[in-house]
Amino acid sequence: MALGPRLEVRQSLSQKMTPQLQQAIQLLQLNSVQIAEFVKSEVEKNPLLEMATPEPEVYSPLPSSSATTEHDAGPFQNIASKVSLTEFLRAQLREMRLPAEDLELALIVADEIDPDGYLREPVSDVAGRYHIRSKDIVQGLKLVQRCEPAGVGARNLRECLALQLQDRDRFDPAMRTLIENVELAINGDSAELARLCRVSQDDIEDMLLEIRALNPKPGARFGEDPVLTTAPDVFVSINDAGHVKVEISTLNLPKVLVNNIYATEISGQSDEARAYISECRTRANWLVRSLEQRARTILKVSTEIASFQKDFFRHGVSGLKPLTRKTIAKRIKMHESTVGRIANGKYLSCAHGNFELRYFFSSSIGSINGGQGFSATLVQNRMLSMIKSERSTDVLSDDKIVTMLRDEGIDIARRTVAKYREQMGVPSSSVRRRQKAGTGKV
Incomplete structure (x- = not known):
C-alpha cells in the first residue's frame, strides 16, 4: 500500500455546549447569596442592566422542632464561608x-x-x-x-x-x-x-x-468563617386543609430590568455603538430569561420533593421516605443531573428548620415485614437518638442497635449500622464506654 498525503471527507455528530448554556448550568448551581453576587457583577459590566428596587418583605423565621438534629437552630443558622x-x-x-x-x-x-x-x-x-x-x-x-x-x-x-x-x-x-x-x-x-x-x-x-x-x-x-448567611430558597408550609404549600423565596432573589430607553439613545450614534449595544442587549435578555428559568426550575423540583415527602413536613423526620434524584427526575421529566445541581446548595425552610434540598434524598433500608422501606436518613437519626439516650452502664454495641432497629421493623445489617455510625462521627461502643467513664483516649 502506497503512502502519501490524501484528502478525506468524514461526517460525524458531536454535542457541544454553547457559552450561554454553560452559564445557565452554572446559575443552577449557585445558591441565593452567590446568585446575588453574580447578578451584581453582570449589572456593573452591562450598562443596559438595572437592579430593581426590592419591595419591603416581612419575614419571620419559622419555629424549629425537636424532630431535627443539626437543623434545629432556625432557618438562618446555616453559615457558609467566603469560599x-x-x-x-x-x-x-x-x-x-x-x-x-x-x-x-x-x-x-x-x-x-x-x-x-x-x-x-x-x-x-x-x-x-x-x-x-x-x-x-x-x-x-x-x-x-x-x-x-x-x-x-x-x-x-x-x-x-x-x-x-x-x-x-x-x-x-x-x-x-x-x-x-x-x-x-x-x-x-x-x-x-x-x-x-x-x-x-x-x-x-x-x-x-x-x-x-x-x-x-x-x-x-x-x-x-461566618460571613455569609445562607437564606432559604423556598418555603414549605402546611395550609388549613392539610396540604403542603411551596413558595419560592424572594428574600435574596435579585430582580433585573433591561433599560431599553438608554439602549435606543446610544444605538443611534455610530456603527460601533450599535454593535456594542446589540451585544449588551443580547446578554441582558439572556440573563433575565436565565434567572426566570432558574426560579421556575427550583420551584418545580422543590414542589415535587415536598409532594413526595409530605409526611416529613407534617410529622417530622419520622415521616421521611427513601427518595432518589432519579425518581424526582422521572416525575418531572427533567435530567437527573439537573435535579442534582438544584439539590446542592439550595435550602428549604419549613416548621422543622432549614434543610438543604439534598437532605431529602436518601437510599432505602428494607422492612422486616416486606412493606415500604425506611429512609437511610431516618435510620441514622433513630440510631443517633438511641446512642444519645444510652446510659453509662449500658452502652449500646452495634449488635444491640441492630436488634433494637429490627424490633422497630427495620431490616438492617450490622455492617450498615457500623458504616452509618462512622459517617455520623460516633465512636465505637468501647470508646464511648471509656468516654462516659471519664477515661476516653485515642
Whole structure:
C-alpha cells in the first residue's frame, strides 16, 4: 500500500455546549447569596442592566422542632464561608490545565464532595446518575484527591488519613499497617499494633502522635468563617386543609430590568455603538430569561420533593421516605443531573428548620415485614437518638442497635449500622464506654 498525503471527507455528530448554556448550568448551581453576587457583577459590566428596587418583605423565621438534629437552630443558622470547599476545589482543578474530558470528570466529583471533605456516595451511584462509567468517576476522584486540603475526596477515615500521610511523604509500610488496623489504636491496643507493624512500642507512640496531628475532616475549616448567611430558597408550609404549600423565596432573589430607553439613545450614534449595544442587549435578555428559568426550575423540583415527602413536613423526620434524584427526575421529566445541581446548595425552610434540598434524598433500608422501606436518613437519626439516650452502664454495641432497629421493623445489617455510625462521627461502643467513664483516649 502506497503512502502519501490524501484528502478525506468524514461526517460525524458531536454535542457541544454553547457559552450561554454553560452559564445557565452554572446559575443552577449557585445558591441565593452567590446568585446575588453574580447578578451584581453582570449589572456593573452591562450598562443596559438595572437592579430593581426590592419591595419591603416581612419575614419571620419559622419555629424549629425537636424532630431535627443539626437543623434545629432556625432557618438562618446555616453559615457558609467566603469560599466554599467546592469552589476551592473547582478553582484548583482549573489551574491544573487538564484535558477537557478529565476536567469535566474531576468537576463532577468535586460537586459531590461533602462539606467535611468526604465522598460518601458510592462511586457506582455517582456514575449512574451522570450516565458514565465507574472507572471514569474514579479517574476524576484521583484528580480531586491531588487538591488541597490534603485528605479531601476520601471515601472513609482510613483513606483520609492515608492521603494526608502520602502528602507528608510518611506513608511507609509500617504506617500503612497502622492505618489498616486503626481500630486497635482506638481501643488502646498499642502492643498488638507494634507487633503487626514490626516496630517498637516507642515507635508506635510516635506514629500515633502523627496520626492525632492529622485532620479527620479536611473540609471543615471552610465553614469556620461566618460571613455569609445562607437564606432559604423556598418555603414549605402546611395550609388549613392539610396540604403542603411551596413558595419560592424572594428574600435574596435579585430582580433585573433591561433599560431599553438608554439602549435606543446610544444605538443611534455610530456603527460601533450599535454593535456594542446589540451585544449588551443580547446578554441582558439572556440573563433575565436565565434567572426566570432558574426560579421556575427550583420551584418545580422543590414542589415535587415536598409532594413526595409530605409526611416529613407534617410529622417530622419520622415521616421521611427513601427518595432518589432519579425518581424526582422521572416525575418531572427533567435530567437527573439537573435535579442534582438544584439539590446542592439550595435550602428549604419549613416548621422543622432549614434543610438543604439534598437532605431529602436518601437510599432505602428494607422492612422486616416486606412493606415500604425506611429512609437511610431516618435510620441514622433513630440510631443517633438511641446512642444519645444510652446510659453509662449500658452502652449500646452495634449488635444491640441492630436488634433494637429490627424490633422497630427495620431490616438492617450490622455492617450498615457500623458504616452509618462512622459517617455520623460516633465512636465505637468501647470508646464511648471509656468516654462516659471519664477515661476516653485515642
